[in-house]
Amino acid sequence: MSALAGPPLPQPGGPARLFRNVDILLLLSTLGLIGFGLVMVYSSTHVSTRPFLYLRSQALHLAVGLIVGGLILAIDYRAFASSARILYVVNALLLGAVLVPHIGRSSLGAQRWIPLGPLGQFQPSEIAKFVIIITLAKYLTDRPGPYQSVWDLAPFLGHVAIPMLLIFKQPDLGTALVYGAIFIGMLYAAGARRRDLATLGAAGLVLVPIFWRLLKEYQRRRLLAFVHPTLDPLGSGYGIIQSKIAVGSGLEWGKGLFAGTQGVLRFVPEHHTDFIFSVIGEELGFVGAVVLLSLFLLWVYRGLRIAAVARDRFGALAAVGIVSMVAFHVFVNVGMTVGIMPITGIPLPFISYGGSALMAMVWATALLLSIGMRHQRVGIGFDASPAPAHLIRSMRGPERHEE
Amino acid sequence: MDREVFERRLTTLLAVIAGLFLVLAVRLWQIQIVQGEYFLRLADENRLRITSVVPPRGLIKDRRGRPLTLNRPAFTVSILPTELRHPEQVLPEVARKLGMPVPEIIAKIDAAGDRPFEPVRLRRDVPKEAIAALEEDRMDLPGVLVQVEPVRDYLYGTLAAHLLGYLGEINDRDLAALRTQGYEAGELIGKDGIERIYDRFVKGRHGQIQAEVDAQGRPLRVIAKIPPTTGDTLTLGIDLDVQKAAEDALGSRVGAVVAMDPNDGAIVALASHPAFDPNLFATGITTTAWTRLLRDPLQPLLDRATQGGYPMGSVFKIVTATAALDLGLVNTDTRFYCPGFYNLGGHIFHDHEAHGNLNFLEGIAQSCNVVFWTLARPVGPDNLAKYARMYGLGQTTGVDLVQESAGVIPDPSWKARVWKEPWYAGDTLNSAVGQGYTLATPIQVARLLAAVANGGRLVTPHLVTQITTPQGQLVRRVAPPATGEVRLNPQTIAVLRAGLAAVVTRGTAASIQIPGLAVAGKTGTAENPHGKPHAWFAGYAPTDSPRLVVVALVENVGFGAEFAAPIVQRVLQVAFDVRPAPHP
Numbered sequence: 001m002s003a004l005a006g007p008p009l010p011q012p013g014g015p016a017r018l019f020r021n022v023d024i025l026l027l028l029s030t031l032g033l034i035g036f037g038l039v040m041v042y043s044s045t046h047v048s049t050r051p052f053l054y055l056r057s058q059a060l061h062l063a064v065g066l067i068v069g070g071l072i073l074a075i076d077y078r079a080f081a082s083s084a085r086i087l088y089v090v091n092a093l094l095l096g097a098v099l100v101p102h103i104g105r106s107s108l109g110a111q112r113w114i115p116l117g118p119l120g121q122f123q124p125s126e127i128a129k130f131v132i133i134i135t136l137a138k139y140l141t142d143r144p145g146p147y148q149s150v151w152d153l154a155p156f157l158g159h160v161a162i163p164m165l166l167i168f169k170q171p172d173l174g175t176a177l178v179y180g181a182i183f184i185g186m187l188y189a190a191g192a193r194r195r196d197l198a199t200l201g202a203a204g205l206v207l208v209p210i211f212w213r214l215l216k217e218y219q220r221r222r223l224l225a226f227v228h229p230t231l232d233p234l235g236s237g238y239g240i241i242q243s244k245i246a247v248g249s250g251l252e253w254g255k256g257l258f259a260g261t262q263g264v265l266r267f268v269p270e271h272h273t274d275f276i277f278s279v280i281g282e283e284l285g286f287v288g289a290v291v292l293l294s295l296f297l298l299w300v301y302r303g304l305r306i307a308a309v310a311r312d313r314f315g316a317l318a319a320v321g322i323v324s325m326v327a328f329h330v331f332v333n334v335g336m337t338v339g340i341m342p343i344t345g346i347p348l349p350f351i352s353y354g355g356s357a358l359m360a361m362v363w364a365t366a367l368l369l370s371i372g373m374r375h376q377r378v379g380i381g382f383d384a385s386p387a388p389a390h391l392i393r394s395m396r397g398p399e400r401h402e403e
Numbered sequence: 404m405d406r407e408v409f410e411r412r413l414t415t416l417l418a419v420i421a422g423l424f425l426v427l428a429v430r431l432w433q434i435q436i437v438q439g440e441y442f443l444r445l446a447d448e449n450r451l452r453i454t455s456v457v458p459p460r461g462l463i464k465d466r467r468g469r470p471l472t473l474n475r476p477a478f479t480v481s482i483l484p485t486e487l488r489h490p491e492q493v494l495p496e497v498a499r500k501l502g503m504p505v506p507e508i509i510a511k512i513d514a515a516g517d518r519p520f521e522p523v524r525l526r527r528d529v530p531k532e533a534i535a536a537l538e539e540d541r542m543d544l545p546g547v548l549v550q551v552e553p554v555r556d557y558l559y560g561t562l563a564a565h566l567l568g569y570l571g572e573i574n575d576r577d578l579a580a581l582r583t584q585g586y587e588a589g590e591l592i593g594k595d596g597i598e599r600i601y602d603r604f605v606k607g608r609h610g611q612i613q614a615e616v617d618a619q620g621r622p623l624r625v626i627a628k629i630p631p632t633t634g635d636t637l638t639l640g641i642d643l644d645v646q647k648a649a650e651d652a653l654g655s656r657v658g659a660v661v662a663m664d665p666n667d668g669a670i671v672a673l674a675s676h677p678a679f680d681p682n683l684f685a686t687g688i689t690t691t692a693w694t695r696l697l698r699d700p701l702q703p704l705l706d707r708a709t710q711g712g713y714p715m716g717s718v719f720k721i722v723t724a725t726a727a728l729d730l731g732l733v734n735t736d737t738r739f740y741c742p743g744f745y746n747l748g749g750h751i752f753h754d755h756e757a758h759g760n761l762n763f764l765e766g767i768a769q770s771c772n773v774v775f776w777t778l779a780r781p782v783g784p785d786n787l788a789k790y791a792r793m794y795g796l797g798q799t800t801g802v803d804l805v806q807e808s809a810g811v812i813p814d815p816s817w818k819a820r821v822w823k824e825p826w827y828a829g830d831t832l833n834s835a836v837g838q839g840y841t842l843a844t845p846i847q848v849a850r851l852l853a854a855v856a857n858g859g860r861l862v863t864p865h866l867v868t869q870i871t872t873p874q875g876q877l878v879r880r881v882a883p884p885a886t887g888e889v890r891l892n893p894q895t896i897a898v899l900r901a902g903l904a905a906v907v908t909r910g911t912a913a914s915i916q917i918p919g920l921a922v923a924g925k926t927g928t929a930e931n932p933h934g935k936p937h938a939w940f941a942g943y944a945p946t947d948s949p950r951l952v953v954v955a956l957v958e959n960v961g962f963g964a965e966f967a968a969p970i971v972q973r974v975l976q977v978a979f980d981v982r983p984a985p986h987p
Contacts, residue, residue: 185416188412188415188416189409189412189413189416191408191409191412241613244434244442245442245445245446246446247431247434247435247442248434248435248438248439248441248442248443248446249439249442249443249445249446250435250439251435251436251439251440251443252435252436252439281431281435282446285435286431286432286435286436289428289431289435290428290431293424293427293428296424297420297421297424300417300420300421301417304413304416304417307413308409308410308413316409320413320416323416323420324416327420327423330424330427331420331423331424331426331427334427335426335427335430338427338430338431338434339430339434340426340427340430
């Protein structure tokens with residue numbers, strides 16, 4: 001292993017030096033993605049009587065996200081570990097509240113929002129992903145293994161299952177699946193045996209027929225439409241077909257920013273939220289799409305590097321969870337717009353219009369940066385839950401890099 | 404866990420994610436570079452058109468499998484709002500060719516404003532000449548769509564029109580409620596009769612065609628096609644021959660005929676005259692034709708068999724007789740004297756003739772009013788109403804048709820409530836012989852008679868007996884359970900049956916005897932304020948094990964024996980396949 005291991009690390013200094021340890025590439029790629037997103041949100045919504053309506057709302061949420069993100073960056077990430085239990089309970093309560101009539105608000109057949117007056121609506125399931133990464137990382141730290149059978153993984157499965165089922169009930173199939181990706185990614189990194197994870201995956205497949213019956217009619221239609229888009233070309237298949245036309249028509253260089261027709265006009269549904277990538281593909285072409293994917297890949301690479309150098313098991317696993325979440329989002333979302341994944345209503349991180357999702361992504365990145373810049377002992381000696389390997393590493397020092 | 408294992412796993416994770424992103428990149432290469440030109444063409448011209456294919460409605464067959472309806476292909480002309488480029492040129496041209504006013508077309512397009520991808524049907528069943536004219540100018544008419552769609556064909560025109568019902572374009576309210584069940588804007592749904600009640604079975608499922616079209620909207624290539632699914636077949640209890648006989652026998656007179664199996668409630672014939680031609684509705688009825696039907700004073704849309712409430716006349720004596728027998732007031736041999744009138748405290752009620760000395764059975768056979776007036780007071784108005792309700796009068800029968808009438812069974816409290824008047828002794832007398840306030844539908848009377856014929860079960864009349872897939876697989880057997888039981892001792896039923904048999908063997912309906920078929924029944928001549936009396940006959944055959952109940956009602960003609968009984972006789976002859984009695 002070497003790709004993710006960094007160069008020799010500078011020695012600890014005071015709090016002022018802390019920010020020098022910020023992972024610049026991660027920060028830049030994040031800012032690049034956010035900027036990209038703002039431009040695309042504007043591009044896909046400006047044909048209207050109020051061209052800045054969506055952009056303004058997105059920018060407002062971004063501002064709130066950045067302020068809170070700054071706070072997350074400032075406090076030691078291990079504070080999250082110690083408040084994991086409270087976070088978990090509050091999160092479950094919020095998710096439950098969405099399902100309660102009069103509190104939760106439904107739209108498009110799903111009950112996902114809590115109205116927050118002038119701030120618009122708040123979608124707890126977006127924040128919940130972020131929370132569950134923290135609590136699962138803490139839980140995995142408290143029970144460090146080794147995990148020698150599938151039963152050793154059961155408690156973690158239960159830990160994720162509660163919020164997952166609450167979200168599934170909203171119903172938000174896509175977000176519930178993100179939990180699966182976070183779970184697999186984090187447990188794999190935490191040392192679960194491949195065989196056991198495969199068993200869980202197989203068990204999940206066995207449960208498919210049961211979940212199939214629990215799905216709403218429109219969800220079933222979407223999945224069927226994915227398998228066979230022509231089955232319902234005007235309904236669920238319509239989005240897939242029109243999205244493919246939009247993306248495909250972008251060719252190498254695209255039709256130019258703000259020059260798209262398929263996405264901006266009404267042909268592609270949800271073109272500023274879930275299907276924003278079809279606008280990107282149409283307007284910026286293959287080159288633009290690959291640039292975007294490269295930005296994401298850079299982000300993922302830096303995120304995993306932070307996991308590799310994290311000072312403790314909690315930080316390392318939280319970093320893996322965040323990266324798994326983002327990567328899964330990107331793959332499923334883009335895959336959906338190009339017709340290789342089913343439509344599940346998962347937004348494109350940093351890009352899609354949607355305040356809660358954007359804020360959650362900014363906070364997740366802030367946490368990632370926070371883990372990264374505290375990768376070595378700084379100030380107060382506090383390490384509640386060291387990864388066993390960390391001790392080995394600090395004992396062995398820099399010579400590890402020569403392996 | 405070892406740090407090195409952890410880092411190895413991170414590398415694997417990175418490789419997996421990079422691999423997935425590579426898959427995305429390859430896919431993008433495929434659709435943007437390899438197939439890009441193709442998609443660009445579709446996008447530039449928005450040349451992908453998806454149209455819904457209307458499924459043929461399920462067939463409706465009679466009890467012997469003979470179809471009453473078919474579907475025939477016809478041309479439908481629609482406008483696709485998304486492809487309508489020059490409405491100011493196109494619409495007047497289309498209007499001229501279809502012979503419909505431009506504002507009507509604009510109104511239809513506006514009504515579908517929020518559904519720009521769905522064709523707005525302008526006219527169905529457009530004649531070939533008009534289609535030829537449209538096709539000639541295809542290049543100048545972008546946005547105009549010509550499709551072949553199945554149109555309901557009611558093979559026998561007005562025959563059985565009321566029970567079959569008719570179709571109409573789905574309205575916005577129904578569409579909002581039914582969209583999730585596969586209903587689409589502009590489609591025809593059942594508005595009346597079994598077409599309406601069983602619409603979800605016969606409607607079938609839409610197919611879809613996804614086609615590439617050129618700039619003029621002409622299809623170039625079908626990309627995908629899902630054939631529509633034909634609706635399920637409805638098999639009725641109706642016998643086409645008996646239905647025809649009933650309608651022929653009714654002829655041009657206003658009235659209704661119901662023939663029903665008294666054992667299970669399956670309706671064998673259900674006629675109402677005047678009728679309408681459901682074919683008028685099969686392509687969406689024109690306003691003029693609709694107005695004409697609505698304004699017709701004879702109300703051809705009214706199904707007199709299930710929606711018409713009539714005084715029952717002497718047919719109601721079955722109820723009065725049941726009450727008197729069941730309360731122990733009379734038996735077969737109870738003797739009466741009929742001087743031709745009845746004196747109620749100085750008020751004289753006249754019978755149609757002086758029957759002299761007669762027993763109760765003869766009283767039924769001769770339909771002697773004096774006998775029933777005599778029994779009316781000891782039975783009393785409340786008992787009359789109670790037994791009438793026991794027979795299912797005053798309630799809908801639950802037949803599988805819409806807007807069935809419940810009729811009226813009066814009693815003193817009903818009169819106080821509705822008329823704000825006390826109940827007089829004369830009201831009881833009138834009720835006992837089916838005059839006055841009592842109203843019943845022919846189908847209620849058929850059910851009443853069926854209860855006598857089958858020993859007391861109140862069957863649920865029904866038209867559809869089974870639903871099958873177009874391939875013949877059984878979807879559902881329709882056999883609604885009896886709604887109740889008329890609790891009578893066997894002796895009461897035996898006397899009633901003997902009385903009804905005597906009506907035909909030597910009583911008021913002796914003229915309709917059928918050689919080889921023993922018929923029982925009751926005549927009725929219901930006086931009413933609208934002219935001549937309504938003629939009734941309600942009968943069943945054979946008398947020992949009844950297999951068919953037939954009720955005929957003719958409005959404002961005269962005696963039941965003279966005008967209604969021969970209709971029942973004709974229906975029975977056809978139903979039991981016995982040759983008509985030679986006329987002397």
